[in-house]
Amino acid sequence: MIIDCHGHYTTAPKALQVYRDAQIAALKHPQAPRAKGLVAITDDEIRESLENAQLKLQRERGTDVTVFSPRASAMAHHVGDETTSLHWSQHCNDLIARVCALYPKNFVGVCQLPQSPGVPPERSIPELERCVTELGFIGCNLNPDPSGGHWTSPPLVDRWWYPLYEKMVELDVPAMVHVSSSCNANFHATGAHYINADTTAFMQFLTADLFKDFPKLRFIIPHGGGAVPYHWGRYRGLAQDLKRPALGDLIRNNVFFDTCVYHLPGIELLVNVVPLDNILFGSEMVGAVRGIDPETGAYYDDTKRYIDALTTLGDADKRKIFEGNARKVYPRIAKAIG
Amino acid sequence: MIIDCHGHYTTAPKALQVYRDAQIAALKHPQAPRAKGLVAITDDEIRESLENAQLKLQRERGTDVTVFSPRASAMAHHVGDETTSLHWSQHCNDLIARVCALYPKNFVGVCQLPQSPGVPPERSIPELERCVTELGFIGCNLNPDPSGGHWTSPPLVDRWWYPLYEKMVELDVPAMVHVSSSCNANFHATGAHYINADTTAFMQFLTADLFKDFPKLRFIIPHGGGAVPYHWGRYRGLAQDLKRPALGDLIRNNVFFDTCVYHLPGIELLVNVVPLDNILFGSEMVGAVRGIDPETGAYYDDTKRYIDALTTLGDADKRKIFEGNARKVYPRIAKAIG
Numbered sequence: 088m089i090i091d092c093h094g095h096y097t098t099a100p101k102a103l104q105v106y107r108d109a110q111i112a113a114l115k116h117p118q119a120p121r122a123k124g125l126v127a128i129t130d131d132e133i134r135e136s137l138e139n140a141q142l143k144l145q146r147e148r149g150t151d152v153t154v155f156s157p158r159a160s161a162m163a164h165h166v167g168d169e170t171t172s173l174h175w176s177q178h179c180n181d182l183i184a185r186v187c188a189l190y191p192k193n194f195v196g197v198c199q200l201p202q203s204p205g206v207p208p209e210r211s212i213p214e215l216e217r218c219v220t221e222l223g224f225i226g227c228n229l230n231p232d233p234s235g236g237h238w239t240s241p242p243l244v245d246r247w248w249y250p251l252y253e254k255m256v257e258l259d260v261p262a263m264v265h266v267s268s269s270c271n272a273n274f275h276a277t278g279a280h281y282i283n284a285d286t287t288a289f290m291q292f293l294t295a296d297l298f299k300d301f302p303k304l305r306f307i308i309p310h311g312g313g314a315v316p317y318h319w320g321r322y323r324g325l326a327q328d329l330k331r332p333a334l335g336d337l338i339r340n341n342v343f344f345d346t347c348v349y350h351l352p353g354i355e356l357l358v359n360v361v362p363l364d365n366i367l368f369g370s371e372m373v374g375a376v377r378g379i380d381p382e383t384g385a386y387y388d389d390t391k392r393y394i395d396a397l398t399t400l401g402d403a404d405k406r407k408i409f410e411g412n413a414r415k416v417y418p419r420i421a422k423a424i425g
Numbered sequence: 426m427i428i429d430c431h432g433h434y435t436t437a438p439k440a441l442q443v444y445r446d447a448q449i450a451a452l453k454h455p456q457a458p459r460a461k462g463l464v465a466i467t468d469d470e471i472r473e474s475l476e477n478a479q480l481k482l483q484r485e486r487g488t489d490v491t492v493f494s495p496r497a498s499a500m501a502h503h504v505g506d507e508t509t510s511l512h513w514s515q516h517c518n519d520l521i522a523r524v525c526a527l528y529p530k531n532f533v534g535v536c537q538l539p540q541s542p543g544v545p546p547e548r549s550i551p552e553l554e555r556c557v558t559e560l561g562f563i564g565c566n567l568n569p570d571p572s573g574g575h576w577t578s579p580p581l582v583d584r585w586w587y588p589l590y591e592k593m594v595e596l597d598v599p600a601m602v603h604v605s606s607s608c609n610a611n612f613h614a615t616g617a618h619y620i621n622a623d624t625t626a627f628m629q630f631l632t633a634d635l636f637k638d639f640p641k642l643r644f645i646i647p648h649g650g651g652a653v654p655y656h657w658g659r660y661r662g663l664a665q666d667l668k669r670p671a672l673g674d675l676i677r678n679n680v681f682f683d684t685c686v687y688h689l690p691g692i693e694l695l696v697n698v699v700p701l702d703n704i705l706f707g708s709e710m711v712g713a714v715r716g717i718d719p720e721t722g723a724y725y726d727d728t729k730r731y732i733d734a735l736t737t738l739g740d741a742d743k744r745k746i747f748e749g750n751a752r753k754v755y756p757r758i759a760k761a762i763g
Binding site: 241242286316321325349359375 | 583612616617621
């Protein structure tokens with residue numbers, strides 16, 4: 088079985104964006120009642136949105152199940168306030184739940200959290216709990232920068248985040264560290280903000296004792312770990328200078344990288360330097376890069392091809408990356424897919 | 426000849442920090458006169474600060490000349506105001522000039538600019554001009570985020586920066602894109618802020634037509650280009666989706682990466698994916714990582730060893746990386762070292 092740990096519902100029916108546009112327009116009238124409203128989407132519309140996109144690509148590429156979450160760039164936690172974010176998150180998560188109910192063999196859910204700048208992370212607990220216990224989700228996406236490129240929240244290792252972590256451990260669900268769109272003109276979303284957030288989170292984890300406080304807390308750092316594997320020597324050296332544990336020990340049970348790296352040399356580097364137990368197959372499909380690489384004739388984000396092409400890894404190692412590690416990081420997946 | 430394009434005076438005599446501490450203390454008395462003051466350092470103190478550090482390492486590692494600039498993390502453009510930054514930059518640059526005068530075969534100067542948050546970049550022109558025309562410097566370090574981790578300036582492709590670029594082109598000097606210390610708790614300076622800035626700058630260059638406006642403008646992106654080479658497929662794909670030029674064309678005469686990547690697999694990736702004409706040898710010595718790698722028994726930042734170890738490159742290619750490309754990017758170096 089091949090589990091893709093990183094997929095977003097980037098192809099959702101238009102009615103979702105219509106809802107969002109209306110929600111944003113209503114922010115101009117702060118005195119009006121804050122109705123949650125409805126997102127009117129039929130099952131057929133959901134099927135149609137997936138059949139020629141994620142499902143088609145799963146079949147073509149030979150992957151089985153996608154750990155599926157709302158479109159990351161659309162989370163936009165910086166828009167409006169806590170209520171805005173709560174209503175929007177609930178609708179987005181409900182839609183993921185409907186996808187998973189329609190295609191239980193193809194998708195398992197991961198939720199967006201109703202974060203908002205300055206709002207304590209524990210306020211996201213009810214929605215996390217709802218998604219896991221009622222909707223059968225197996226994890227969440229945690230935005231380290233709800234401000235959208237201004238980085239106004241405390242670092243992920245700050246006690247500010249601890250109540251949410253306690254709930255994650257209790258529910259036995261991991262978080263993918265995933266920012267959303269950027270409202271800072273310096274940061275292109277998928278070309279800079281995403282990658283920077285990955286690098287930033289890793290360095291935060293390196294410098295603090297978060298995992299002493301939460302030995303069972305687990306994070307997936309997407310996009311192949313940002314810049315980290317390329318600079319693995321730098322991070323080994325920084326850990327050493329700072330008298331921190333060796334990187335392998337530091338991340339062993341707590342920090343995992345996906346394989347959203349869109350060329351073979353990058354994937355080769357990743358599996359060469361990062362412990363194989365800490366790598367999860369992911370493609371970010373359909374996502375940041377949608378074209379076909381003229382150098383290979385295949386989609387850039389068909390990351391399975393790169394792993395298939397690796398000659399340095401045996402079948403057992405590839406099975407870890409494709410399935411085994413994901414089952415360890417997302418233990419609740421067993422209930423969903425057997 | 427082996428030219429190291431990335432060295433900082435991280436070992437400057439203590440009197441420099443004493444000056445800086447006093448300058449910062451004086452900020453508490455904004456009504457007091459703004460004297461530039463003196464930095465009292467003897468030539469012998471300068472010699473002593475280098476003999477057992479940069480000069481010793483040059484000899485041991487077999488490099489010839491270092492393109493040398495003030496300590497990057499100490500630029501701290503966010504401290505104080507424009508006057509603070511001007512006085513501090515002038516002293517730091519003067520000290521680099523003294524280093525170069527004492528050891529003209531070992532060091533050529535690159536200046537720190539007196540940037541300050543919100544202050545137009547053209548205000549840095551007089552100091553750039555002084556350093557190049559009077560002190561014989563061959564380039565500058567340009568901080569894309571003088572706010573120190575809050576990213577409040579316009580992107581590097583914004584016309585905000587153009588007057589400075591015009592002067593750089595006129596003087597025929599490049600800039601290394603280099604942030605300073607971070608006053609945002611999210612960003613560890615050398616482990617996150619530096620690398621993020623590199624990635625951010627590259628994506629800014631990718632998305633705009635800056636080099637159509639300035640065909641002769643040249644930037645070095647340090648630390649091996651941040652996350653960019655590891656995600657070369659992602660950036661090729663993003664350029665394609667955004668209908669931008671192919672990366673090789675985009676960077677050809679304008680964007681260069683150094684080799685400050687502290688392990689062999691990273692350097693292998695770099696030379697494998699980035700055009701060899703766009704790679705400059707650099708070590709960031711003495712800098713971000715000071716330890717010895719237990720896996721190799723050598724200093725992490727002895728990046729010459731990694732390049733020496735590359736079996737995929739011939740001597741002519743290595744000469745480009747060690748010398749030829751630097752001579753193209755810093756044409757004024759010829760006057761300094763022949």
